[in-house]
Amino acid sequence: MQTQTKKHDSNCLVAYGIDTFGDRWSFLVLRDMMLYGKCRYGDFLASEEQIATNILAARLKHLESEGIISKARDPENRRSYIYSLTEKGLDLAPVLLEIIRWSSRYMKMTARRRRLLERIEADRDGILADIRARRAILTAP
């Protein structure tokens, strides 16, 4: 994958971060896990951005190879997997929150978004703890 070869081109911490977690689709999968508590392939496919199945498969594989997520057999269906954030993945939660704070300043807001932002401002540590405990911050849209 492009991001895997490119990251060796730079000695920069910013480039390392972007090349490791930062393409659009990878980051939207991380959002689904952190905010919505999604953990199954079909749940990611159902997101409103309509990721294509081959792209989703590639991004999950990439995130797993980077140690950001891990997968385990689904006990309810042995032919499928449950994905979860590793420590390395959970440590990306502050990046996600800062992106949300920035966007909330510049994107027109619905009431639902407004509530999320208010909680980030008032209870940042609580949100980070919820993500760590795999509690969904939002219900699926």
Added chain:
Amino acid sequence: MQTQTKKHDSNCLVAYGIDTFGDRWSFLVLRDMMLYGKCRYGDFLASEEQIATNILAARLKHLESEGIISKARDPENRRSYIYSLTEKGLDLAPVLLEIIRWSSRYMKMTARRRRLLERIEADRDGILADIRARRAILTAP
């Protein structure tokens, strides 16, 4: 540009952020401005990631159209431009700092990077103030 059409596909704050500032090259240009105080086309071209000139031109145009950077005639050379961060661009500094913090946990560190990280941990507000005042945080590599 792809990112300009895609962003309307989603109602999500995270997707809005990523689609507005988040492709790899755009973000590396923002890094150059925030950390190294770069402001000229040739300075961005000289970065270690070796951005291609057509991609750089497209990304500068994109960032300008999103209101993240602005350009003005260079008083020293009327045929070229000086680029600077707008308020909207400066507000991305916390995202940059969180990416650096995350990467510093997972990427092998040089002494130079270690010093940057120590400053982020000890003097986050000072770094944000330096970026706002257009003071370079680092000298060019």
